[in-house]
Each structure stands twice: as structure tokens, then as C-alpha cells.
Amino acid sequence: MASHELTATTAKWFDYPVRVHPHHTDYAGIVWHGTYIGWMEEARVEYLRSMGMDYSDFVRLGCDLPVVELSLRYHRAMPMGTGAVVKTAIAEMKGFRMKWDYKIQSHDGKELYLTGRVILVAVDREQGKIMRKLPPVLKDLLDQLSS
Numbered sequence: 001m002a003s004h005e006l007t008a009t010t011a012k013w014f015d016y017p018v019r020v021h022p023h024h025t026d027y028a029g030i031v032w033h034g035t036y037i038g039w040m041e042e043a044r045v046e047y048l049r050s051m052g053m054d055y056s057d058f059v060r061l062g063c064d065l066p067v068v069e070l071s072l073r074y075h076r077a078m079p080m081g082t083g084a085v086v087k088t089a090i091a092e093m094k095g096f097r098m099k100w101d102y103k104i105q106s107h108d109g110k111e112l113y114l115t116g117r118v119i120l121v122a123v124d125r126e127q128g129k130i131m132r133k134l135p136p137v138l139k140d141l142l143d144q145l146s147s
Contacts, residue, residue: 012145014050016043016086017107020078031078036114037070040102043086044118053141061135062125065098069119075112083107090146096122096131098142 016039024035045055058065078084084104092099097119104114122131122138134142 013087013089014043014047016046016088018084018086018104020080020082020084022080025080029080031082031113033072033074036072036074036104036116039086039104040088040100040116040118043088043102044100047088047145048141051141051145053138058138059125061138063131063135063138064123064125065120066123067118068121070116071118072114072116074114078104078113084111084113090142091117093142093146096134098122 018039020031024031026032048055083106085107087103087105089101090098091101098121100118100120102114102116102118103112105112122134123129124131133139
């Protein structure tokens with residue numbers, strides 16, 4: 001059984017605030033499980049953007065970053081109206097694979113709602129094949145985030 005514990009070796013967590021709106025919930029007024037995945041992706045994209053790399057820059061470089069593995073652990077339900085923060089950090093960079101860790105928690109850090117990990121790979125948009133080597137500007141940025 002895979003571990004769901006976060007093992008990020010960096011202190012460079014990026015905080016992305018969210019609030020549970022009605023469209024995020026199921027008919028019981030609790031966050032629908034797929035909503036968390038959207039928030040995680042938004043946090044990752046905003047983290048990169050805050051470091052000077054907009055997702056449209058990846059497209060211009062001919063690079064896509066599809067998710068190839070996703071692991072989530074739900075710790076506590078989030079009812080409608082709840083405010084929280086999605087924290088994300090690069091846990092590991094190996095060649096063309098990137099592991100991102102996540103935790104969604106209350107703003108004060110006392111409630112933990114979700115932990116997760118996403119693994120991305122770099123794909124050449126034109127050829128549809130895994131890039132064995134990241135574009136230098138992307139590699140430099142990701143190395144900076146993971147060190």
C-alpha cells in the first residue's frame with residue numbers, strides 16, 4: 001500500500017487560498033471529491049506563474065505537463081463556506097518527472113482536509129512523446145523550486 005504522507009524536502013510551499021462555493025459541493029453541501037483536484041492544479045499553475053512561468057509559456061516551448069499519477073488522502077470533509085489554503089511544493093525532480101506534494105488545510109493550520117501527490121511528465125506537444133530533456137528555462141525554474 002502506498003504511503004499518503006507528504007515527504008517534500010523543500011520549505012518552498014506555495015499557498016493558494018480557496019473558499020468552498022455551492023458549485024464545489026455535492027448535494028449534501030460537502031466538497032465533491034473532484035473539486036480538490038481542480039484546486040491542486042490551480043495552485044500548481046499559480047505557483048509557476050508566481051515564479052515567472054505562465055502555462056502559456058510551456059505551450060510556446062512546445063511542452064505539455066500531463067498528470068501521470070495522482071494519489072489523494074481525504075482527512076476531513078469541507079462544508080460549504082469553508083475557507084482553506086492549498087499548499088503545494090515540488091517534492092522531487094528526476095529527469096522529465098516532477099513530483100508535487102499538496103496539503104489542503106485551514107488558514108490557521110489546525111484542520112487538515114487533504115494530502116496528495118501528483119506526478120507530471122514533460123511531453124513534446126508536437127510529437128506527443130515524452131521529452132527526455134526539459135527545455136532549459138523550464139529545467140532551471142523547476143530546479144530552483146525543488147532546491
